[in-house]
Amino acid sequence: MAAPLIHIDDMADPEVTPELAAWRAGPPDFPCPMSADEVLASACAATGLEDFGEDTGFRQRLGVILDALYADAGLTRGGQVFVLGQAVRAMANRLRIEDLVKRHPEILDMPVERPIFIAGLPRSGTTHLVNWLSRDDRLNSLTLWESEEPVPAAPLTPGEEDPRIARSAAYWGAFGALVPHMAAMHEMAPHDIHEDNELLFMDMNCYNWEFSARLPDWTDHYLAHDRTVSYAYEKKVLQVLAWQRGERGKRRWLLKSPQHMENLAAIKAVFPDATMVVTHRDPVDVLRSLTTMLGYSDRTRRSRIDPPALAALWAGRIEKLLRECVAQRDAFGPDQSLDVLFHEYMADQEGTARRIYRLAGLDLSPETEARLLGYLAENPRHAHGKVVYDLEGVFAMDTASLRERFSFYYQRFAVKQEN
Template identity: 70%
Template structure:
């Protein structure tokens, strides 16, 4: 087989983006369970969480999350394109994170020593979605001196009971079942952003517990919430994340954390305030390439969440949102000095991953032992790029976005960080 034929076999083209094929499973997900409401008030969400948490009713001293929840619910009501099933999924997620908050507060109340746990020099990875952050965090997590966060653990951070010898954590089982069903409906997701319950995940879920996570935006179109989010200080929410990290460390150490999220890119100042001894690594990629990839991933999964799907509106939304994120990053970048931070250009990262590894370890003051080096290099061998196939993107044809005009929007970012334009 020729190289061209092999490449074509590995290419994934999603040709029904604007008019998706709706399978019976997708139709059922769009409709949602008939006996479950798709609208709730703040008090109804909190009451449901209290029931699911076995009667726990203390959400903590800081009740500012209630206002953020009210804004979130109103923004979802204004998103007319959401399917009924999508609304139910979002509400279920909202209830779950409030259940988590109840368990966090209950555990800390019973074990106040948790708040004395030091979170030692955490290593934060920030960067645009689709800029290599997932690869980097999963790669570095091979170093067991760093505490990292699995997807299933992020979804349910409090272990409610001791496990029997050899028992698989039921939290991991629940997560694996949920994401297995999701990927069965959307088989190309593995090539874009696989959701393996055991993989290392973003700490976005920890910010959800204070209702300040930007990931709602991946599942809905909520301009009201975005405006509110940028108009308010997010530092207290990162302080709440620190409390959750202390709980997770209490369950299982070590206490030096490896964390990552694109959202960190627009919260550099807040993170520096809450975690002053941290190391910040920021990946940078051509935002046009990011848009191609991100809109395709979200547009593909929108067939579950939206009817109609409207790819051009999705692309315009994320063009605006990424510009806003990058402007915040440029404005706040000086919060971190060169002794605690590094900017990693995507094209340099892909060209020489070992050099990036050594740079990060040197910055973080971590000794790169021969044993750790072997573990890290082994990960690269096991996880080549495009392992599950390469998705073909068409930002202009499918999403109606003029790339040249869009690129002009990011001139300020190209001037600050010399990322390579990806054609």
């Protein structure tokens, strides 16, 4: 049976319900605005800790993020509070990581060997691919709730559900109630496998900030500086997670993020034995989906929604990401990397998995293959409905101009133009 079509016809002018108005206003008791020093002090107060470890430049990056945040005139107070809350949470996580490593220095001896990275444009199948391959229990992967709080705030009680799971479920449940069609575009469930760029939050070098606000000055700063130091910090967080998992922590890591596409050289420097899988999809079709997802969620954080401005911003951001990818792609040679074209992946998912397994040097036993195929059967595409995208109408983008703009990418990779 065909998936029901979802038309979002109030993109630019949604009805502001009392619940949406409250979300836009943010919690009245949350301090806003905050300086970088106040964010750090709030993290210290929340944890009772003070040592953030070596300053890898995260303090400066935090200041740049906040300056860019307050320059975004269309963001509501609630939108600012969300980013500030993310920053406080990230710094609290960093404090707990440093405290745990200080008490257990053996954590830094934990191996992070031959990790498998999946990189690809947003909306290019990376989430589906990583959740699918994570069914292989020989691999370590990262759940949403664990990425949000890698180290528990207090000792866990045996036999009881981890409170971090409940906090994640409560937040995303409330957000999902405001934007019910989001599940059809990108569902956020605590136990789903998530992006490891969340770990880069703890070094203030995650491109996810850009999904929550218009931060062009931050983007320029981020791209102008080397990100290797932040991937080194991600490795430390992976060591912490592996140590907490005990014997399970010795498994190979399976990681994914669109951000990796523009950081291939940094990943190779920090994880020289990594396997890199890069997915490729027509960037015009990526923009159709991405702008709709971001424009739809903007109702929770912006007083005025401007779909054309959003699309123009992200067309430029995707171009920057793709140019970095083309420039850095040869950091990984053919013995360690694989390019996966979206249309080929959709046509032959099982064949794609076999190619990845051969590249990674993993055998694909009948038992493992059955688990992987079970995921495909349980998670069909468009299970929550199929969103109808209108890049040309709602977002006022010219497809032909975009294709000319992205010609350098089409010339480098044999991406199928979808529409």
